[in-house]
Amino acid sequence: MKTRNTKIMNRFDVTKRLIAKLKHQEAVVGGIGNTNFDLWAAGHRPQNFYMLGSMGLAFPIALGVALAQPDRRVFALEGDGSLLMQLGALSTIATLKPKNLIMIVMDNGIYQITGAQPTPAASVADIVAIATGSGLARSSWAADEEDFERLVDEAMSASEPSLIAVRIDDKPGVGTTRRDPVQIRERFMHGLGVREPL
Amino acid sequence: MPIAEQQTQATQGSSDKSWHGIVLQTLKRNEISLIPYVPDRVLTPLIKNLHADPFFTTFATAREEEAVGIVSGAWMGGRRGAVLMQTSGFATLANTLASLAVPYQIPLIMFVSERGTLGEFNYGQSLVCRTMRPVLDSLALEHHTITRLDELEFIADRSIKQAVTTQAPVALILNPLLTGGKTFDK
Numbered sequence: 001m002k003t004r005n006t007k008i009m010n011r012f013d014v015t016k017r018l019i020a021k022l023k024h025q026e027a028v029v030g031g032i033g034n035t036n037f038d039l040w041a042a043g044h045r046p047q048n049f050y051m052l053g054s055m056g057l058a059f060p061i062a063l064g065v066a067l068a069q070p071d072r073r074v075f076a077l078e079g080d081g082s083l084l085m086q087l088g089a090l091s092t093i094a095t096l097k098p099k100n101l102i103m104i105v106m107d108n109g110i111y112q113i114t115g116a117q118p119t120p121a122a123s124v125a126d127i128v129a130i131a132t133g134s135g136l137a138r139s140s141w142a143a144d145e146e147d148f149e150r151l152v153d154e155a156m157s158a159s160e161p162s163l164i165a166v167r168i169d170d171k172p173g174v175g176t177t178r179r180d181p182v183q184i185r186e187r188f189m190h191g192l193g194v195r196e197p198l
Numbered sequence: 199m200p201i202a203e204q205q206t207q208a209t210q211g212s213s214d215k216s217w218h219g220i221v222l223q224t225l226k227r228n229e230i231s232l233i234p235y236v237p238d239r240v241l242t243p244l245i246k247n248l249h250a251d252p253f254f255t256t257f258a259t260a261r262e263e264e265a266v267g268i269v270s271g272a273w274m275g276g277r278r279g280a281v282l283m284q285t286s287g288f289a290t291l292a293n294t295l296a297s298l299a300v301p302y303q304i305p306l307i308m309f310v311s312e313r314g315t316l317g318e319f320n321y322g323q324s325l326v327c328r329t330m331r332p333v334l335d336s337l338a339l340e341h342h343t344i345t346r347l348d349e350l351e352f353i354a355d356r357s358i359k360q361a362v363t364t365q366a367p368v369a370l371i372l373n374p375l376l377t378g379g380k381t382f383d384k
Contacts, residue, residue: 029271049274053297057267060259064271064279067232067255072275088260089267092234096257181301185274194276 006167007144011106012038012174014148014166018075018104019043021152026073027065027192030177031058033113035077035106037173046191050177050184056086059103063093066101069192073100073156080107080121087130093161094135102155103131103163108170116170131163139163217350217376218244221309224354225280226253228362230307232272232279234258234265236287240311240377245282262287263294270304278362280307285314288369289326292333299367300337306367307358312343316374319382330371340368345375 015038022028022045029049030036035058036050049065051058062076083090083105093101109122121127131139138155142148142164155162178184189195214223221244225233233248233256235241248256259265262283269279288310299306313320314327334341340360342353354370361368373379 027275051298052301054263054267054294057263057270057294057298060264060267061271061274064232064268064273064277065275066271067268068272068275068277086261086264089264092257092259092264092268182303185302185304189274189276192275194274 005143006141008167008169009142009145009148010171011035011108011166011168012041012171014106014145014168015039015042015077017145017149018152019045021149021156022047022075024073025191026075027062027069027188029058029062029065029074029076031055031076031078031082033079034173035079035082036177037175039077040177041173041175046187048191049188052177052179052181052184056082056089058082059089059093060086062101062103063089063096063098065192066098067096070098070100072192073102075102075104077104077106079112080105080109080127081111081119083127084119084121084125087134090131090134090136090163097160099159099161101161102152103161105163105165106168107165108168110170112170112172127165128163131165136161136163140165142166215347216243217347217372218247220347220351221354222247222251224351224358226251228278228355228358230278230280230358231255232269232277233282234268234279235282236260236262236265236284238282238284238287238311238313239380240313240372241282241284241309262290266291266294266299266306269306270298270302273304273306278307280309280358282309282311284311285327285330286323288330289333295333295337295339295367300339303365304367305361305365307361308367308369310369310371311377312371312373313380316379317381334369340366341371342369343371343373345373347376350376
């Protein structure tokens with residue numbers, strides 16, 4: 001929404017700042033398209049999972065990881081368009097309250113990858129207000145990059161799930177994820193210590 | 199009172215030999231502890247007993263896709279899950295099956311309470327039911343329609359084990375012949 005006093009940041013830059021903070025093999029689930037392209041471009045980690053479809057399921061997938069491994073912090077990166085497709089997931093997460101789940105919404109107000117059509121988040125829908133109304137009390141807009149890093153630090157030791165929304169520009173993702181779903185899933189499981197390589 | 203409800207009430211006391219008691223025990227034996235669902239009248243005794251058993255983490259999701267995402271993430275994190283839904287819910291899943299469960303080789307275990315047949319009173323349910331098996335077949339997904347109580351444990355137990363070992367989804371369709379189904383009430 002245009003009225004907020006928040007800086008317009010860049011997805012790749014914000015993603016790199018997040019990844020630089022991860023020191024404890026935290027899991028990161030990247031939603032479809034640009035969010036996982038920039039996650040990939042920030043440097044592959046064994047604890048990264050990249051979605052290749054199933055738009056809107058980054059938060060539910062991350063919730064599943066968080067419920068399976070309550071001692072590991074789990075991040076999910078989602079776009080505003082993707083989140084609007086699966087808003088019910090916010091109230092499910094608010095009901096379960098996994099303290100180790102941290103949701104990050106990259107809000108550019110457009111479906112960037114399909115031709116920059118506007119989403120309702122550009123004009124009428126406020127992602128943080130929706131999240132708060134869904135029961136996620138720890139939901140905030142990041143005012144700028146420094147504030148984003150502060151919110152991530154806070155979320156790392158929070159006792160309930162956190163949602164951080166970031167206003168971003170209209171730039172496309174920087175990299176392109178290798179679209180090999182079996183390898184992505186298998187390496188993620190290795191990264192989470194669930195399996196050993198053959 | 200509808201026959202289905204009479205049957206449901208009659209079987210609630212003897213959970214070990216009821217269809218829902220067998221499903222619960224089979225889930226537990228296979229260490230499937232995470233059970234998101236979208237509610238369904240026929241599944242109610244199963245859902246109630248899952249909630250009552252501390253072995254299980256069971257909760258409603260807003261949509262079936264969401265539940266599939268949750269158990270997929272849990273599987274990758276080392277915890278087994280299964281999704282409960284009804285026929286119309288399965289009909290919302292084609293994209294998620296084709297873009298998540300199948301290509302990533304995730305042993306997604308689905309229990310589908312079958313509406314739309316054997317006494318359906320809602321035209322929409324009867325139509326959407328006809329899309330279920332063609333969708334499953336088009337993706338070559340393993341599926342079984344369970345009609346008999348004496349076959350339930352064998353089919354469910356073997357299918358869960360096959361899903362896990364072959365890393366492939368499976369749909370277990372609970373037919374009204376097994377559950378009593380849902381009949382016209384009001």
